[in-house]
Amino acid sequence: MDVDYRQAFEHSPVAQAIARNRIIMACNRKFSEVFRGTIADLVGQSFQSFYPTQSDFEETGQRVGPFLTADGRFIDDRVMRRMDGDLFWVRVRGLSYTPESSHAHTHWVFTEIAEVERPGQSLRSSLTSRERDVAAQLIEGKTGKEIARALDISPRTVDVYRSRLLRKYNVTNTEALIQKLLQG
Structure with missing residues (x-):
């Protein structure tokens, strides 16, 4: 039986993109749904478009590179930006086909993070939906x-969620919180 891998990629229920040097070369329908753009709009875009800030894009590239070089793989939970500007939490998994040149040819999988909490999960993925909403707005x-x-919601409710986030991330001010949220 012949398997049509292109069809499998295009119709996968998981958001996927193939990149060369952090430029999207191909993506599937689910990726276009998650990032709220057409495939034609997304192909050719730099992944920089999907990061909250330019510096976050640059720092993440520098941080991810050594993992892709050493292991060929990477996983992280992070805030990303959709084509319409909305920020959201996503689990990113990456694979480099060229570990000697980490970003030269990569395959990325994106899963929106739900509110489900599991033992042993990362701090970012343990945030409630409302905490993620407030965090995304703070990053903006x-x-x-x-x-x-x-x-x-009320400004007092925002203060409550900001205080929870400060405690969870063990920081004393919003600027430090934003830095922690953007770090890996």
Whole structure:
């Protein structure tokens, strides 16, 4: 029986992209759904478009490279940006076909993180849905009042969630929290 790998890739229920030097060369339908763009819009895009900031894109590339070189694989939970600008939490798994040149030819899989908590999971994936919502708004640089309006909650509720995040990440201010959220 012949297997049509292109069809399997295109119709996979998991968001996938193939990249060369962090430029999307191919992606499947699920990837286009997750990132809210057409395949034609996404192919040729730098992954930089999907990071909250340019510096986050650069720092992540530097941090991921050694893992791809050493093991050929990488996994991380992170905040990413959809084509419409919305931020969301995603688990990213990567594979380098060229470990000697880590980003030269890679395959990436993306899974939106749900609110389900499991023993042994990472700190970021243990956040509640509302904590992730507030964290994403903080990363965008919004004030407590702006976050409250965007999420249709009170400013006091935003303060409660910000305090929880500060405790979970063991930091004392919002700037340090944002740095921790963007780190691996």
